[in-house]
Amino acid sequence: MIDRIFMHNFRSLGPDTVLDLGPLTALVGSRFETWFLPCVAQMAGKPLPGPGGIERPGLEEGAAYTGNVEAIRGVKEWLSKHFAQGKAYKPTLDQLPLAQMLDLATLRAANVPSFGTFERALHFLASAKPGQVYPPPIG
Secondary structure (H helix, E strand, O other): OHHHHHHHHHHHHOOOOOOOOHHHHHHHHHHHHHHHHHHHHHHOOOOEEOHHHOEEOOEOOOOOOOOOOOOOOOHHHHHHHOEOOOOOOOHHHHHHHHHHOOOHHHHHHOOOHHHHHHHHHHHHHHHOOOOOOOOOOOO
């Protein structure tokens, strides 16, 4: 799914560019939902498209997260607590619609370390020559 979400930012690389994002999936790991937190206020109150085009309630109106996004554990639980009353965050239904609502400028401005690492790795993969490794050796 990561490739569907972020590849639109790399369209300028050209139609012949091939990026293997398998290793990046491991890099992101369990931190993916963390990236939603800086954008929660912008996502709040907006319905999420579901299967068959049926909308489901998303984050409750007025929801916002303050604090260090990388320090929180239980992000899925935090999201569930801030979904519309009686609803819970369901990754299989909600991850893609929330990811499509991510404001990358807001996410970058929040200086989320795992996102910065991910973005640098994407740029590296897009320009790496055969045999290069990420992160590049120091010195």
